[in-house]
Amino acid sequence: EAQVTQNPRYLITVTGKKLTVTCSQNMNHEYMSWYRQDPGLGLRQIYYSMNVEVTDKGDVPEGYKVSRKEKRNFPLILESPSPNQTSLYFCASSSGQGSYEQYFGPGTRLTVT
Amino acid sequence: TQLLEQSPQFLSIQEGENLTVYCNSSSVFSSLQWYRQEPGEGPVLLVTVVTGGEVKKLKRLTFQFGDARKDSSLHITAAQTGDTGLYLCADNDYKLSFGAGTTVTVRA
Numbered sequence: 001e002a003q004v005t006q007n008p009r010y011l012i013t014v015t016g017k018k019l020t021v022t023c024s025q026n027m028n029h030e031y032m033s034w035y036r037q038d039p040g041l042g043l044r045q046i047y048y049s050m051n052v053e054v055t056d057k058g059d060v061p062e063g064y065k066v067s068r069k070e071k072r073n074f075p076l077i078l079e080s081p082s083p084n085q086t087s088l089y090f091c092a093s094s095s096g097q098g099s100y101e102q103y104f105g106p107g108t109r110l111t112v113t
Numbered sequence: 114t115q116l117l118e119q120s121p122q123f124l125s126i127q128e129g130e131n132l133t134v135y136c137n138s139s140s141v142f143s144s145l146q147w148y149r150q151e152p153g154e155g156p157v158l159l160v161t162v163v164t165g166g167e168v169k170k171l172k173r174l175t176f177q178f179g180d181a182r183k184d185s186s187l188h189i190t191a192a193q194t195g196d197t198g199l200y201l202c203a204d205n206d207y208k209l210s211f212g213a214g215t216t217v218t219v220r221a
Contacts, residue, residue: 004155033209042117042201042213043156058208090155092209102146102209104155 002027004105006091012111013081021076021108023091029103031094032074033058034066036087037107043090049074081112117212119202125218126192133188134215136202141182143206150199150214159187161205192219 004025013019025032033048035058045058049068063085065077074093078085089108094100116139126132136145144163148156160169162178162185169176173196175188189196201214 035211040122040213043203043209043211045208045210048208059210092155100205101158101161102148102156102205104157107153107155 002103004091004093004103006089006105006108008108009106010109012113014113015082016080019078019081019110021078021089021091021110023074023076023105024072025074025091025093025103026072027093027095027103028071029093029095030071031096031100032068033092033102034064034074034076035090035092036060036085037090038087046076046089081110083112086110086112117202117204117210119200119212119215121215122213123216123218125220127220128194129191131188131190132192132217133186134200134217135184135186136212137184138204139183142178142185142204144204145178145182145185146203146205146209147176147185147187148201148203150201151197156199156201189217192217194219194221 007022030051034046035043044060047066049055091105092102094102118137120135146161147159150156160176165180165182167178173190177186197219199214203211
């Protein structure tokens with residue numbers, strides 16, 4: 001089954017404790033991205049990657065890091081989480097940019113206390 | 114930075130009624146996509162429109178793209194409880210830019 005998986009689905013952590021949210025896709029997609037979703041603000045892109053070893057900032061990259069060492073994986077790293085990073089996070093993948101369909105993972109709900 | 118405005122923000126209707134939600138952009142869309150997101154899940158693509166004036170139908174859903182490619186509407190005929198969800202429009206240029214969405218609740 002074609003899918004995007006994220007782990008963990010739920011995470012509660014404390015300020016400053018480094019964490020990684022994993023994302024993996026099995027569709028051989030070149031394009032992957034991370035979004036955060038906050039009430040009233042919609043989905044905002046954090047980082048995107050057009051291919052292995054190629055990443056770029058989205059609209060809200062501050063406080064986040066990503067890496068793309070393999071085509072299928074695109075982890076999101078929070079080196080020192082803060083309460084304003086409490087949010088619902090989605091990973092997505094697609095065949096490319098433009099009018100391609102984005103496939104989204106199920107989401108990771110992160111709470112930073 | 115492109116701004117996508119969706120209206121209304123919330124919409125609650127009775128099963129069997131019709132509804133329309135809107136998406137407006139501050140600039141011309143490269144291509145416009147509509148997604149639906151159900152609680153606890155990620156968004157799922159409903160349709161992509163590219164050409165100004167384009168109309169696409171997906172069962173009871175009708176999508177219209179404005180002639181100037183700066184606005185779009187989604188019309189649902191005879192809404193069902195399964196249509197409940199968050200409807201998002203997005204401009205898929207070199208990166209995907211989303212509106213804040215319209216939360217639709219269809220009551221049984």
